[in-house]
Amino acid sequence: MKYSGVFYFYTVFEEIYSPVQKIAFAPLNNLFVKRDDLIDPYISGNKWRKLKYILAKAKAAHKTHLVTFGGAYSNHLVATAAAASRSGLTATAFVRGEEVQNEMLLLCSLFGMKLIFTDRESYRDKCKLYKQHFADEEQTYFINEGGASPEATIGCAEIISELTEPYDHIFCAAGTGTTAAGLLRGIQQHQLNTKLHIIPVLKGASFIEEEINKYAPISHHLELHLDYHFGGYAKTTPELISFIKTFTAKTGLLLDPVYTAKMFYAIQDLAKQEIIGKDEKVLAIHTGGLMGLFGMKHKF
Numbered sequence: 001m002k003y004s005g006v007f008y009f010y011t012v013f014e015e016i017y018s019p020v021q022k023i024a025f026a027p028l029n030n031l032f033v034k035r036d037d038l039i040d041p042y043i044s045g046n047k048w049r050k051l052k053y054i055l056a057k058a059k060a061a062h063k064t065h066l067v068t069f070g071g072a073y074s075n076h077l078v079a080t081a082a083a084a085s086r087s088g089l090t091a092t093a094f095v096r097g098e099e100v101q102n103e104m105l106l107l108c109s110l111f112g113m114k115l116i117f118t119d120r121e122s123y124r125d126k127c128k129l130y131k132q133h134f135a136d137e138e139q140t141y142f143i144n145e146g147g148a149s150p151e152a153t154i155g156c157a158e159i160i161s162e163l164t165e166p167y168d169h170i171f172c173a174a175g176t177g178t179t180a181a182g183l184l185r186g187i188q189q190h191q192l193n194t195k196l197h198i199i200p201v202l203k204g205a206s207f208i209e210e211e212i213n214k215y216a217p218i219s220h221h222l223e224l225h226l227d228y229h230f231g232g233y234a235k236t237t238p239e240l241i242s243f244i245k246t247f248t249a250k251t252g253l254l255l256d257p258v259y260t261a262k263m264f265y266a267i268q269d270l271a272k273q274e275i276i277g278k279d280e281k282v283l284a285i286h287t288g289g290l291m292g293l294f295g296m297k298h299k300f
Contacts, residue, residue: 050179070094
């Protein structure tokens with residue numbers, strides 16, 4: 001595909017490679033994976049889907065400077081930086097915490113993103129930060145942490161539209177609940193009988209139901225599993241690390257410790273408890289984020 005300036009990124013968004021693959025994963029006989037991790041190496045998984053309509057809206061508003069937020073190992077920051085560079089836009093990120101250097105932030109810098117390290121207290125009020133730095137710049141466009149927005153849920157709902165077969169259960173890990181809301185919206189729009197299982201990766205994450213409800217009405221399709229956080233966001237245990245090693249060695253599928261590993265662990269555990277029947281059709285959404293491995297390489 002030829003580069004055509006600012007429109008290149010939006011043209012790229014018209015193309016997608018996200019196959020559904022069946023994997024051997026005891027005790028389930030019919031586990032499938034929606035490989036959103038294959039969409040793009042940097043604008044990966046649900047980050048691609050979240051940014052798709054956000055960037056289209058920014059373009060329609062003639063904005064040229066993206067401003068967003070994230071931690072030092074944020075996949076969202078890398079995705080936004082890559083998306084901006086491909087579309088001829090500039091980008092700035094407020095990075096939570098003290099100034100550090102790592103592989104993720106190196107990629108952000110290489111893609112041309114400006115980084116503003118921000119103390120954790122100031123970081124909590126993102127709107128205030130944005131106004132303090134960019135109130136007088138009309139060309140800037142605010143993108144919330146993780147891409148949380150109505151536009152993001154529209155993009156994530158398209159996961160359901162792409163499915164060619166029905167599934168008894170669909171699983172997805174959740175941080176903000178935006179992807180979950182999109183999936184729920186898609187299931188409702190297509191009037192499916194599928195049960196949507198959400199695995200929050202934060203401790204005490206019952207609030208995610210409220211976040212989902214901001215974008216999609218809660219229905220009987222939704223089930224939250226709150227006990228697979230392994231200590232909280234970006235927390236792990238030796239048991240989870242061992243699970244990742246075994247899973248990847250047996251399936252050839254890479255997982256990240258923050259999101260997808262916790263989801264697959266939950267799937268196996270629920271199947272062992274026979275909460276999910278071993279012959280039911282289960283689809284796991286692989287939301288990408290594999291570069292999160294860099295932040296935990298010392299644990300392997």
